Amino acid sequence: MESAPVILVALLHGPDRPGLVAKTSGWIFENGGNILHADQHRDTELGVFFQRIEWSAQSSAPAADSTRFQLFAETLGMNARVATSSQRRRIALFVSKFDHCFHDLILRWKAGEYACDIAAIVSNHTDLASAAKGYGLPFHHIPVTADTKAASEARQLDLLRSLDAELVILARYMQVLSADFLQKFGRPVINIHHSFLPAFAGGRPYHQAHERGVKLIGATAHYATAVLDDGPIIQQDVARVTHRHDVNDLVRKGRDLEKMVLAQAVRWHLENRVLAYGNKTVVFD
Amino acid sequence: MESAPVILVALLHGPDRPGLVAKTSGWIFENGGNILHADQHRDTELGVFFQRIEWSAQSSAPAADSTRFQLFAETLGMNARVATSSQRRRIALFVSKFDHCFHDLILRWKAGEYACDIAAIVSNHTDLASAAKGYGLPFHHIPVTADTKAASEARQLDLLRSLDAELVILARYMQVLSADFLQKFGRPVINIHHSFLPAFAGGRPYHQAHERGVKLIGATAHYATAVLDDGPIIQQDVARVTHRHDVNDLVRKGRDLEKMVLAQAVRWHLENRVLAYGNKTVVFD
Amino acid sequence: MESAPVILVALLHGPDRPGLVAKTSGWIFENGGNILHADQHRDTELGVFFQRIEWSAQSSAPAADSTRFQLFAETLGMNARVATSSQRRRIALFVSKFDHCFHDLILRWKAGEYACDIAAIVSNHTDLASAAKGYGLPFHHIPVTADTKAASEARQLDLLRSLDAELVILARYMQVLSADFLQKFGRPVINIHHSFLPAFAGGRPYHQAHERGVKLIGATAHYATAVLDDGPIIQQDVARVTHRHDVNDLVRKGRDLEKMVLAQAVRWHLENRVLAYGNKTVVFD
Amino acid sequence: MESAPVILVALLHGPDRPGLVAKTSGWIFENGGNILHADQHRDTELGVFFQRIEWSAQSSAPAADSTRFQLFAETLGMNARVATSSQRRRIALFVSKFDHCFHDLILRWKAGEYACDIAAIVSNHTDLASAAKGYGLPFHHIPVTADTKAASEARQLDLLRSLDAELVILARYMQVLSADFLQKFGRPVINIHHSFLPAFAGGRPYHQAHERGVKLIGATAHYATAVLDDGPIIQQDVARVTHRHDVNDLVRKGRDLEKMVLAQAVRWHLENRVLAYGNKTVVFD
Missing domain, CATH: 3.40.50.170 (Formyl transferase, N-terminal domain)
Incomplete structure (x- = not known):
């Protein structure tokens, strides 16, 4: 039985470096997600990269997805918070x-x-x-x-x-x-x-x-x-x-x-x- | 001799489908570009995806880069206009x-x-x-x-x-x-x-x-x-x-x-x- | 025994002519009132004068005051509505x-x-x-x-x-x-x-x-x-x-x-x- | 020969007391002027009355009119500045x-x-x-x-x-x-x-x-x-x-x-x- 789509929202920030947008969006695509919104910002003075991504995932375990994305973000040197639409x-x-x-x-x-x-x-x-x-x-x-x-x-x-x-x-x-x-x-x-x-x-x-x-x-x-x-x-x-x-x-x-x-x-x-x-x-x- | 970085800005739109953000940002990363800003929108009623990406490219031929990105966007079914910072x-x-x-x-x-x-x-x-x-x-x-x-x-x-x-x-x-x-x-x-x-x-x-x-x-x-x-x-x-x-x-x-x-x-x-x-x-x- | 002061507000409009401000404010002064606010406007295209006056009156009969002011305004060719602070x-x-x-x-x-x-x-x-x-x-x-x-x-x-x-x-x-x-x-x-x-x-x-x-x-x-x-x-x-x-x-x-x-x-x-x-x-x- | 109408603007302020609006507008009316705009304010904390009056005067000597109004305002305890439309x-x-x-x-x-x-x-x-x-x-x-x-x-x-x-x-x-x-x-x-x-x-x-x-x-x-x-x-x-x-x-x-x-x-x-x-x-x- 297929589960209903879950919406996940990640807020990331960390040291800026090339390829961050490609890597985070690539991870979501490879994990079967579809990006609904994505927005990023770089503070050029501080060299910090900020991103908010919202995606829908065909997932029966959104909490596990959150954790996996968080761990992935850490490999990019980023701090991430992930929320799911099922949480209130x-x-x-x-x-x-x-x-x-x-x-x-x-x-x-x-x-x-x-x-x-x-x-x-x-x-x-x-x-x-x-x-x-x-x-x-x-x-x-x-x-x-x-x-x-x-x-x-x-x-x-x-x-x-x-x-x-x-x-x-x-x-x-x-x-x-x-x-x-x-x-x-x-x-x-x-x-x-x-x-x-x-x-x-x-x-x-x-x-x-x-x-x-x-x-x-x-x-x-x-x-x-x-x-x-x-x-x-x-x-x-x-x-x-x-x-x-x-x-x-x-x-x-x-x-x-x-x-x-x-x-x-x-x-x-x-x-x-x-x-x-x-x-x-x-x-x- | 290394050329000064050139800024390119692409405006894309076309039928929405999963992976578009990953693919366009991936292309730029693989081609040595660094995304400065990226913003997208989907019109969910019409099923159209819109994107603006601005990136710096270490390129001696920005016009050629523009054309190559445009051709790439076409393979995604997208219409793209690309401008370079050197154009006035x-x-x-x-x-x-x-x-x-x-x-x-x-x-x-x-x-x-x-x-x-x-x-x-x-x-x-x-x-x-x-x-x-x-x-x-x-x-x-x-x-x-x-x-x-x-x-x-x-x-x-x-x-x-x-x-x-x-x-x-x-x-x-x-x-x-x-x-x-x-x-x-x-x-x-x-x-x-x-x-x-x-x-x-x-x-x-x-x-x-x-x-x-x-x-x-x-x-x-x-x-x-x-x-x-x-x-x-x-x-x-x-x-x-x-x-x-x-x-x-x-x-x-x-x-x-x-x-x-x-x-x-x-x-x-x-x-x-x-x-x-x-x-x-x-x-x- | 002296009654508490009552606030009256009049809204007037009618054909514009010289002396209207002097006459309405003069009437209030002569009748023991003290103007708190007064504002007027003339529509020069239509030749219409508009006024709002708010005054405090030492009166035991604000309703009678209202009527008297209204009658006075009519002598100036003006239409007037008067409200008192005691009315809700x-x-x-x-x-x-x-x-x-x-x-x-x-x-x-x-x-x-x-x-x-x-x-x-x-x-x-x-x-x-x-x-x-x-x-x-x-x-x-x-x-x-x-x-x-x-x-x-x-x-x-x-x-x-x-x-x-x-x-x-x-x-x-x-x-x-x-x-x-x-x-x-x-x-x-x-x-x-x-x-x-x-x-x-x-x-x-x-x-x-x-x-x-x-x-x-x-x-x-x-x-x-x-x-x-x-x-x-x-x-x-x-x-x-x-x-x-x-x-x-x-x-x-x-x-x-x-x-x-x-x-x-x-x-x-x-x-x-x-x-x-x-x-x-x-x-x- | 009749002179063209002159516009005068007075800015007054001074201690508040009853009848000020009636008196200033009465003076203008008696002196043949027609009030175009009049606005006043009282600072109830400080007990100060403020007024701006703009009127047209059929006058061949606007400077004299200004002075006369200023002297009149002084009799009311008010400080007045008067400008005329002919001054730049x-x-x-x-x-x-x-x-x-x-x-x-x-x-x-x-x-x-x-x-x-x-x-x-x-x-x-x-x-x-x-x-x-x-x-x-x-x-x-x-x-x-x-x-x-x-x-x-x-x-x-x-x-x-x-x-x-x-x-x-x-x-x-x-x-x-x-x-x-x-x-x-x-x-x-x-x-x-x-x-x-x-x-x-x-x-x-x-x-x-x-x-x-x-x-x-x-x-x-x-x-x-x-x-x-x-x-x-x-x-x-x-x-x-x-x-x-x-x-x-x-x-x-x-x-x-x-x-x-x-x-x-x-x-x-x-x-x-x-x-x-x-x-x-x-x-x-």
Whole structure:
């Protein structure tokens, strides 16, 4: 009996050298795959080659195929991550009191835009507990205070591990995760910052923007690192403002920006389109 | 003596089938080339495969390399065009009285943005003769009236052939080229239409837009075909307008749109990034 | 006891003549009001003057103030509508099966972005009944078939009248309202069309856009009139697409456009910023 | 004999109080003027009222009208600047070696977009001397070195005074003007900075942007103050970039941004639409 075709997506990077495109595409062809999309990039300054390949394989064992491709990539000196269409990434949503990104992401997920499972809603407040329940999603209240931060992060880590969460999304979580937490979690964390980074990092960016009199406000989705509001940028966008807009208007207009920018970054991440290297990203869109 | 590396760019399309990426990249690798960029697309509805590959070749005979790759592509059932970095495309600029696209394109060319030669400025009016002379460019005045149109187009064709012009840019030329002209010329003609096509095709699009009360005006760069303001779209953009803008404001704002949209379309065409098929384009940007 | 200040907003239009700004602002000053915002526009082609004035009044009888201002405006030959901040507009949301605009509008309303009451959700399907119930909003299922259309519209009209609905929003309602319905309702109806009008009016605009190979897709919010996808445009926006996007991608990207464009049009309407005249709008933003 | 109508534009600001709109519009009406546009803004935090009024006056002495309106505004506690349509502002363009903003501004001026006289092109290099001559514009070469900066600025000031220049535009001038120069000149200086301020102030902003891996690059037009790349922002815009763009691409794309942003800021300034206060601007567009 023939199995249904499986889609595999590989993200590779490593030292550039001639023949890499020929070799990876050759391997897939010889192994009975059909390339659906392939995109590559070379950073000529650093001499690094990046590639995303998506192919369909007539395979009854996609996991084995993934491993074999990974081993092959290693022989080329490349680091490879391979995902299969049958896997659904498990994600955890960290929220606080603001609900716009929370509703937006969940409604997109319910509309079928994201092929993932939402394993948990985690919050330091209880404001969104009933909304989460309304969506049928497990809600975990883990309060955080200055004194209890380390203990709270330990509880969060335990939860993430028990759920095998592969991605944390900080949907306006409003708390800084410690370097220790990020290092122990060891998996990607996407944050939305409500400014056009590197402008207006830190607290109250809309107030900073209003104070400075800028004519555009922005939002930035990035991977969280130990440095606040730093980390590789995945997506950014801006909206026009004028002298007529007070801080409340900026906050309101900013909500739409934050939703759109975070939603796009999450989509790209889940579709295996983002490769972070150094403090930058390659986004194969 | 070793020759300097030559860059080749191939644009291919043809019936989709497994292994095309592997085969084209394999050929380049085996022939000593190093792929710099490669991008492909498949139209799953039509079953057509499209590819753009850019590679450096240690070759003393790039023209021969082009031909050999073309023959190879034919064995795969693909149609291929190959350009080399040593070639400079010869273009002719058709203008009328408006000068904004004329100046914009020439200043970009002088700034080194376009690797081409401007073989001629052709106009049905003499308004831009001295400006062309100021840029050191040959100006050809070929008047066009309803009665003399066929004869004028014959003169234009003679001129284009004598110059071996590979591309005609209608930089607000304001005259419709006949189907006969386009067929005889047989090479690409890029037009800029001052609306967001298919809205407001035909004459006085800014007046039409103002009449309809739209909140955005647009511009569209497309390959000219026998059907007016039809033809495969290369690039489009829009700008916001309000009730405060009268027709003159739309015309003024539109000039910036027309410049930007036409300049981008010309860049993509000259960099061999555009494949037209049916009434659409694939733009490998 | 002094009453709290009331905010009044007047929208005026009529034949232009000297002194109108002085006279309206003078009346407000003499009647103890303080102008917060004032904006005007003259259509020089038509000789029409438009004005929006927002002022605070120390008044215990804002309704009487409104009437007095309206009578005063008539003496200037102007037509005036006056709203007070104490009034909350009653709106009815017409939906079908698509839920993105439905959720978006209701979540904005719950976030306090719209000062109105949602008097009813009306649908020809039952798909969104439980979601409406989840939001605590009354849901009315009024099926529509080709045979029963007239009777269904009569039921809709009865409902709207019984609720005293002042605005109908067609949030992807997917049914055409008859000229008779619009005339009998006699109040504004805002529709969202999923194209950049006047391009791709009618059915399946994303399919039309994909077929034509445009590089931008759009959405248009307009007041519904007896002519399908015509009527004064309130807001439009576009998003970039490429050859990589199939019709499903256009539909997905279009959902975000539709939400943003409709939400903005509704906000402007509720804030008394939109004056429709002829087939156009003046938007005092 | 009746004189032709003159257009006057007043920019006012001062402490907010009731009746200001009524009083200024009343004065104009009583003095036989007809208001064409009027726009106002109040900064509720600072309690400041801002207004721009444009009116036509049947006057044989517009200068006297200006003065009379200015005196009237003072009685309201307002600071007012009044310009008349018969005046043409005299501007000086400071350039260095880059020519894109130089050509762009001059071509717009020649196309009639700016009602001003270009009194001088001033440069620390001779690269653009012949281009200026080609446009028929006086070119002044004033070299600047670290040692001679004070003397050079003195020469520049002498020149500006002898020309009665009312505005200096730094069209990618690449030199920092000293606080002393700005104070002595005492008139507005518009600068274009090639980043989205406050991000990437200082030198080589495109390199900084590339280093940080941002997904949008920007340009900012602002009034120059004693603090480098600070000063009230008039206009900003951004363009999308990806990992594919190297620094040269950012520079090329940035040229278009710089042209558009500077051109818009200059237009607003010349049309008396910009009021700077504190470190911000009110732009009545």
